[in-house]
Amino acid sequence: xxxxxxxxxxxxxxxxxxxxxxxxxxxxxxxxxxxxxxxxxxxxxxxxxxxxxxxxxxxxxxxxxxxxxxxxxxxxxxxxxxxxxxxxxxxxxxxxxxxxxxxxxxxxxxxxxxxxxxx
Amino acid sequence: xxxxxxxxxxxxxxxxxxxxxxxxxxxxxxxxxxxxxxxxxxxxxxxxxxxxxxxxxxxxxxxxxxxxxxxxxxxxxxxxxxxxxxxxxxxxxxxxxxxxxxxxxxxxxxxxxxxxxxx
DNA sequence: GGTTGACCTGGAGCCCGCTCCAGGTGAGAT
DNA sequence: ATCTCACCTGGAGCGGGCTCCAGGTCAACC
Numbered sequence: 001x002x003x004x005x006x007x008x009x010x011x012x013x014x015x016x017x018x019x020x021x022x023x024x025x026x027x028x029x030x031x032x033x034x035x036x037x038x039x040x041x042x043x044x045x046x047x048x049x050x051x052x053x054x055x056x057x058x059x060x061x062x063x064x065x066x067x068x069x070x071x072x073x074x075x076x077x078x079x080x081x082x083x084x085x086x087x088x089x090x091x092x093x094x095x096x097x098x099x100x101x102x103x104x105x106x107x108x109x110x111x112x113x114x115x116x117x118x119x
Numbered sequence: 120x121x122x123x124x125x126x127x128x129x130x131x132x133x134x135x136x137x138x139x140x141x142x143x144x145x146x147x148x149x150x151x152x153x154x155x156x157x158x159x160x161x162x163x164x165x166x167x168x169x170x171x172x173x174x175x176x177x178x179x180x181x182x183x184x185x186x187x188x189x190x191x192x193x194x195x196x197x198x199x200x201x202x203x204x205x206x207x208x209x210x211x212x213x214x215x216x217x218x219x220x221x222x223x224x225x226x227x228x229x230x231x232x233x234x235x236x237x238x
Numbered sequence: 239g240g241t242t243g244a245c246c247t248g249g250a251g252c253c254c255g256c257t258c259c260a261g262g263t264g265a266g267a268t
Numbered sequence: 269a270t271c272t273c274a275c276c277t278g279g280a281g282c283g284g285g286c287t288c289c290a291g292g293t294c295a296a297c298c
Binding site for chain 2: 107116
């Protein structure tokens with residue numbers, strides 16, 4: 001399989017069709033190919049790129065930053081160092097999120113224990 | 120110190136003054152005391168409760184859920200089991216968030232490695 | 239006794255990230 | 269032939285969570 005209908009792309013990526021169109025509109029996704037009737041046909045590459053977007057999105061990267069990343073990717077191989085920097089910075093933020101969640105979770109656990117002690 | 124001016128409450132809780140007013144307006148925070156001039160004076164208890172809200176908020180609990188929790192707290196001690204259930208459910212969600220972030224982070228790491236291999 | 243400056247209220251506005259809608263096209267099933 | 273259905277486009281609308289604004293009141297320092 002090397003080409004995906006809109007419905008298949010939805011299935012594959014977990015994004016809604018509206019979101020896929022939106023991402024294309026704002027330039028997160030490069031102009032997707034169309035068939036004769038003007039309907040989108042997503043390539044394997046599109047699907048792969050959407051997987052990357054999904055990962056960045058789900059780790060809390062704002063769309064504006066994803067857009068910068070998309071532009072770096074489009075600009076060619078000489079931007080690889082910049083992409084590494086961007087991802088490393090994001091990685092630090094993800095790390096911070098995890099640490100923060102774990103700390104807050106401690107608070108929640110203590111609260112639960114306290115409530116249990118009231119019973 | 121047993122009473123806080125708005126500025127001190129902002130300092131202490133990390134919420135903006137507008138947010139504190141908003142939380143009071145929607146009932147997340149019970150009607151805060153006022154001085155003769157009508158200015159808020161936050162009690163130690165208010166500050167403690169705001170700490171709890173901060174924790175729930177920062178772990179991604181929607182305001183609607185925090186509101187349910189606030190109502191349970193106000194309803195009295197007989198709701199302690201419900202509060203425990205609510206916090207345990209939230210705890211599971213926090214756990215899931217952490218697991219999810221950790222997994223996505225693996226993807227990001229692999230991507231960074233791949234980019235490094237291109238240099 | 240005038241000027242800051244911190245605060246008040248009600249209500250409008252904003253940003254993000256979608257999501258929905260109207261009106262239309264073309265392909266395939268009955 | 270007609271119906272259904274997946275899709276198209278441009279643009280409006282939405283929900284969450286604040287954030288800002290106008291117009292006003294005190295209090296406190298110079």
